[in-house]
Amino acid sequence: MQAPTPPLCYLPATMNDRYPLTDEQIAAYRRDGFIQLDAVVSPAELTELREAVESAVREESRDQDPNRPKNSYEQIFIQKVNLWRRHPSVAKFVLLRRFGDIAARLMGAPARIWHDQALFKEPRTGANTPWHQDTVYWPHEPKELQTTLWLALKDTTIQNGCMSFLPGTHKLRGIEPVNLAEPQELYKVAPQTRGLKPVACPLKAGSCTFHNGLTFHYAGPNRSDDMREAIAIIYMPDHTTYTGADHMVTNNQGFKVGDPLESELFPPVSA
Ligand SMILES: O=C(O)CCC(=O)C(=O)O
Incomplete structure (x- = not known):
């Protein structure tokens, strides 16, 4: 029998200090489906993380012609998935126990990495990130607890495309996935959201939001002259199983429907 994957935690203790999350914040997250947490990394960690992610994105974009015509999905953002697998300098942060513990406390279950994405x-692109839920695209069962840490590597504002959330929408069920490349009007997809007031979350660099994978969220276009830079680290609860749905992280990895997603691709990251 194969030994279980050991918890990956190869950081100096200081980097794994616990973030002081309160019971009130946990209750607010579970009520609203999202929460803003300030200064989850120190200024020195932020500099290191931003440089690591920027360098990884640069390296992985090297062979792409920046002037090629972009399809409507590519106009939303540059997206690089699972950087932690290829860049140890990014893995050092993605696997941070400090983040994993917050995710586990918010979910109420031990956390594993699902994937990360830069x-x-x-700058000056017209595309917004349409209102959508996340978990509906993922080959996961069950889907209720998954959570995303969205960390601003630079200040994010309404002008450059900060995240917005529709509170309480993580409790809605059975909504068809939005096609992000050809988004339908939100009220057509989810008429239940009519009348709900979006909450925009501008963030200082080094601060983050966590959102439940079923919470509707959106980000506006970047109307500034600078790149809006964020890294999302996405967690799933232990014992999440594979549904067989198409997804770039799990395709061709040898999983069968019903398998627990518990290989070295999905390390445990909470205590
Ligand atoms: O960064 C964005 O514009 C959207 C991010 C998002 O949808 C997510 O992290 O789930």
């Missing part, structure tokens, strides 16, 4: 909105 999400860079290019």
Whole structure:
């Protein structure tokens, strides 16, 4: 029998200090489906993380012609998935126990990495990130607890495309996935959201939001002259199983329907 994957935690203790999350914040997250948490990394960590992610994105974009015509999905952002698998300098942060513990406390279950993604909105581009839920695209069962840490690597504002959320929408069920490349009007997809007031979350660099994978969220276009830079780290609860749905992270990895997603691709990251 194969030994279980050991918890990956090869950081100096200081980097794994616990973030002081309160019971009130956990209750607010579970009520609203999202929460803003300030200064989850120190200024020195932020500099290191931003440089690591920028360098990884640069390296992985090297062979792409920046002037090629972009399809409507590519106009939303530059997206690089699972950087932690290819860039140890990014893995050091993605696997951070400090983040994993917050995710586990918000979910109420031990956390595993699902995947990460760098999400860079290019300056002066017209595309917004349409209102959508996340978990509906993922080959996961069950889908109720998954959570995303969205960390601003630079200040994010309404002008450059900060995240917005529709509170309470993580409790809605059975909504068809939005096609992000050809988004339908939100009220057509989810008439239940009519009348709900979006909450925009501008963030200082080094601060983050966590959102439940079923919470509707959106980000506006980047109307500034600078790149909007964020990294999302996405967690799933232990014992999440594979549904067989198409997804770039799990395709051709040998999983069968019903398998627990518990290989070295999905390390445990909470205590
Ligand atoms: O960064 C964005 O514009 C959107 C991010 C998003 O949808 C997510 O992290 O789930």
